[in-house]
Amino acid sequence: MRKLLTFSALLMVLDQITKLAVKGFDLFGIRYQGMQLYESRQVLGDFLRWTFVENPGMAFGLNFGMPVILGTFSIGAAVFLIYLLKRTESSGNTGLRIALAMILGGAVGNLIDRVFYGVFYGYAPLFYGKVVDFVDINIPDISIFGTELHRFYIFNIADAAVSVGVVLLLIFYPSRKAAPAHGGGEPPVDGNRAVASVGTEEGIPPVATPGPLPDDGEPAPLAADAQASTSGDEL
Helix, strand or coil: CCHHHHHHHHHHHHHHHEEEEEEHHCCCCCEEEECCCCCCCEEEEEEEEEEEECCCCCHHHCCCCCCHHHEEEEEEEHHHHHHHHHHCCCCCCCHHHHHHHHHHHHHHHHHHHHHHHHHHCCCCCCCCCCEEEEEEEEEEEECCCCEEEEEECEEEEECCCCCCCCHHHHHHHCCCCCCCCCCCCCCCHHHHHHHHHHHCCCCCCCCCCCCCCCCCCCCCCHHHHHHHHHHHHHC
C-alpha cells in the first residue's frame, strides 16, 4: 500500500508543479511570473497548446456551483479511496489498485486548488479557490447535443490521472465470481439420496432404486423385492 500511496503523492506533486509553472507564484522570496489568464502558447503547433484558464468546478471545466459542498465531497472521496486501497491490499488485483491510486492522486491534486488556492493567491476564502487548467488539445470538429466542439475541454494533470484511473477501474474491476466447482465448498448432491431423504422427511416411504447391473446384464433386484423374497422364504 505504501508504494501506491507514494505513486498517488507523486501524481499530486507533478500536478501542482505544472499548475504553479502555469499560474506563477511568489513564495519564500522566490517570484515566478507564470502565464496571464487566457494566455495560450503553442507546444506542438496548433495540436497542443498551454492555455491558462481557471474554473471553480470539477474536471474539464464542469461547474455545478456549491464549492464548499464540492470540496467536502472531494475530501470524503479521498478518504474512501484510501480505505479501498487498504481493503484491496490482499486481493492481488494490481490493475484495480493502480486505478484507485491514480484517481486518488488526481482527486487530491484538484482538491488542493479548490481548498487552498483562494487563500494562497489572496482572492478567496478556503474552499472557494479555482482549479488551474492548461492542457489544450485540438480535435476534429464535433457536435455534442447541439454544442459545437472545436477543441477538447482544457484540462490538467489531475484530470488526466482521474480519467485514466476510471478507465482502468472499468477494465480491472472484478466480475462476480463463478460458482465453486465440486471439491470445494458443499459436496455434490446425489439424486437418489436426495429423493429418499425428501420422501422420509415428508412421511412418504422411500422409493427403492435399482442396484448396479451384474455381470450377466440383468438388473439387480430392487431392495424392496429382495426383502419381500427373504420374508417369504422364512414363512
